[in-house]
Amino acid sequence: xxxxxxxxxxxxxxxxxxxxxxxxxxxxxxxxxxxxxxxxxxxxxxxxxxxxxxxxxxxxxxxxxxxxxxxxxxxxxxxxxxxxxxxxxxxxxxxxxxxxxxxxxxxxxxxxxxxxxxxxxxxxxxxxxxxxxxxxxxxxxxxxxxxxxxxxxxxxxxxxxxxxxxxxxxxxxxxxxxxxxxxxxxxxxxxxxxxxxxxxxxxxxxxxxxxxxxxxxxxxxxxxxxxxxxxxxxxxxxxxxxxxxxxxxxxxxxxxxxxxxxxxxxxxxxxxxxxxxx
Amino acid sequence: xxxxxxxxxxxxxxxxxxxxxxxxxxxxxxxxxxxxxxxxxxxxxxxxxxxxxxxxxxxxxxxxxxxxxxxxxxxxxxxxxxxxxxxxxxxxxxxxxxxxxxxxxxxxxxxxxxxxxxxxxxxxxxxxxxxxxxxxxxxxxxxxxxxxxxxxxxxxxxxxxxxxxxxxxxxxxxxxxxxxxxxxxxxxxxxxxxxxxxxxxxxxxxxxxxxxxxxxxxxxxxxxxxxxxxxxxxxxxxxxxxxxxxxxxxxxxxxxxxxxxxxxxxxxxxxxxxxxxxxxxxxx
Numbered sequence: 001x002x003x004x005x006x007x008x009x010x011x012x013x014x015x016x017x018x019x020x021x022x023x024x025x026x027x028x029x030x031x032x033x034x035x036x037x038x039x040x041x042x043x044x045x046x047x048x049x050x051x052x053x054x055x056x057x058x059x060x061x062x063x064x065x066x067x068x069x070x071x072x073x074x075x076x077x078x079x080x081x082x083x084x085x086x087x088x089x090x091x092x093x094x095x096x097x098x099x100x101x102x103x104x105x106x107x108x109x110x111x112x113x114x115x116x117x118x119x120x121x122x123x124x125x126x127x128x129x130x131x132x133x134x135x136x137x138x139x140x141x142x143x144x145x146x147x148x149x150x151x152x153x154x155x156x157x158x159x160x161x162x163x164x165x166x167x168x169x170x171x172x173x174x175x176x177x178x179x180x181x182x183x184x185x186x187x188x189x190x191x192x193x194x195x196x197x198x199x200x201x202x203x204x205x206x207x208x209x210x211x212x213x214x215x216x217x218x219x220x221x222x223x224x225x226x227x228x229x230x231x232x233x234x235x236x237x238x239x240x241x242x243x244x245x246x247x248x249x250x251x252x253x254x255x256x257x258x259x260x261x262x263x264x265x266x267x268x269x270x271x272x273x274x275x276x277x278x
Numbered sequence: 279x280x281x282x283x284x285x286x287x288x289x290x291x292x293x294x295x296x297x298x299x300x301x302x303x304x305x306x307x308x309x310x311x312x313x314x315x316x317x318x319x320x321x322x323x324x325x326x327x328x329x330x331x332x333x334x335x336x337x338x339x340x341x342x343x344x345x346x347x348x349x350x351x352x353x354x355x356x357x358x359x360x361x362x363x364x365x366x367x368x369x370x371x372x373x374x375x376x377x378x379x380x381x382x383x384x385x386x387x388x389x390x391x392x393x394x395x396x397x398x399x400x401x402x403x404x405x406x407x408x409x410x411x412x413x414x415x416x417x418x419x420x421x422x423x424x425x426x427x428x429x430x431x432x433x434x435x436x437x438x439x440x441x442x443x444x445x446x447x448x449x450x451x452x453x454x455x456x457x458x459x460x461x462x463x464x465x466x467x468x469x470x471x472x473x474x475x476x477x478x479x480x481x482x483x484x485x486x487x488x489x490x491x492x493x494x495x496x497x498x499x500x501x502x503x504x505x506x507x508x509x510x511x512x513x514x515x516x517x518x519x520x521x522x523x524x525x526x527x528x529x530x531x532x533x534x535x536x537x538x539x540x541x542x543x544x545x546x547x548x549x550x551x552x553x554x555x556x557x558x559x560x561x562x
């Protein structure tokens with residue numbers, strides 16, 4: 001087996017203490033995410049997206065099956081500390097995960113809890129501030145920042161742990177259009193320049209249009225897995241699930257219906273501009 | 279007739295302190311009676327600061343503001359303005375505090391000095407207009423409602439006061455598509471049936487351009503554009519602040535920047551597709 005990557009083998013999760021009752025949030029999930037991928041996860045409310053995200057770093061454990069992160073099983077208690085360092089999490093509402101009164105202390109919080117020497121902690125804080133471009137607001141109070149800035153502080157705090165994987169659960173749902181684009185561009189940068197694997201859950205298809213791969217969840221099962229253009233083009237999985245393809249794909253579909261032959265793989269604004277303006 | 283008239287308004291937070299921040303700079307415009315005005319801008323552009331001037335919650339650092347004929351800077355008119363200008367804040371469901379939905383809606387009405395019969399009638403009417411079944415929700419605690427219903431109950435609190443001007447700050451933020459549609463439906467109904475002047479702050483520009491008579495674009499406290507949506511989008515004003523636009527409009531702007539002779543004054547995705555088709559045909 002390859003050493004890098006996250007592997008879910010026949011994973012089910014049931015939220016109930018008793019057998020045979022309660023809600024099955026996920027059933028029979030088999031999924032492997034390779035190191036360096038940018039994966040998008042879509043699905044309606046209640047489709048199991050958040051459950052899946054929380055399984056990835058052992059916040060919750062599968063009822064059946066196994067979750068392996070770099071070949072370490074999340075069920076093994078002695079692996080969990082390392083797994084949680086490797087898999088950084090960013091949630092929907094940054095207010096829920098920011099704890100410190102100053103941005104740079106917030107970023108230092110994780111590394112400090114790894115019992116790293118102070119020099120190493122400050123080195124990491126400097127590095128992360130540089131990567132995320134938050135240097136200007138390092139002495140600010142997180143709760144007084146804008147939503148987009150807060151979300152980037154949350155990403156920065158996760159990065160300070162030097163994770164291999166970053167799992168983001170609807171990080172853009174509270175952001176406006178421009179902050180949303182900024183955060184997504186930033187994630188692509190982290191993915192391409194620093195090789196961090198990104199697992200991004202979002203309701204907003206524009207966020208996911210640039211991903212390498214999209215996974216569609218429906219009622220606890222994976223019903224679609226492919227490149228964004230394949231997922232958006234194929235009517236079946238998304239039609240049931242009531243997810244509108246991104247603007248650009250809908251635009252492309254209208255133009256195709258009008259008889260223009262355009263590259264069917266286009267999903268992002270940048271690609272569309274290039275196709276139309278050669 | 280102008281219901282709000284603002285001239286050279288500026289607002290500075292914490293003047294004279296290290297945190298001094300100019301939030302609004304030299305804003306002038308007027309809002310007509312019965313109009314639906316959309317205010318668009320990114321986070322920190324000054325939208326929320328501006329709307330708090332409409333009922334005297336904030337008083338301008340310089341410049342003048344007249345609302346329904348009252349000088350909003352003058353504290354003696356504030357009681358009247360608070361009743362006539364209904365302000366729905368962002369995430370209004372967070373400010374619900376009564377034990378039942380009825381008590382919540384009645385709170386503002388009691389403070390207006392209305393009689394019990396009138397209060398009951400208005401509560402029913404307001405719940406109906408936001409699409410909540412009065413019978414089901416009247417006695418339940420607001421905290422037992424779903425997020426979308428709670429938002430609608432909070433909006434109903436303001437509607438029950440029958441404001442002449444309804445101001446809403448991001449009323450659809452954080453709601454799922456269904457919840458958004460319900461809120462938009464309510465706003466349309468209030469605006470059409472009761473002729474209420476509505477001012478909407480939103481960053482969902484694609485919804486706003488379809489409904490608004492005029493839109494204002496704020497950026498860093500400065501008014502960058504003002505006018506009917508088609509004219510604002512078709513003009514040059516938004517070329518540098520197109521980050522606010524949905525992708526289908528941003529695409530038109532990107533093509534325009536590259537030199538395409540394209541009309542960017544499109545409101546819907548279908549219109550935008552039509553315009554691109556026109557350009558493609560011409561280049562063939």
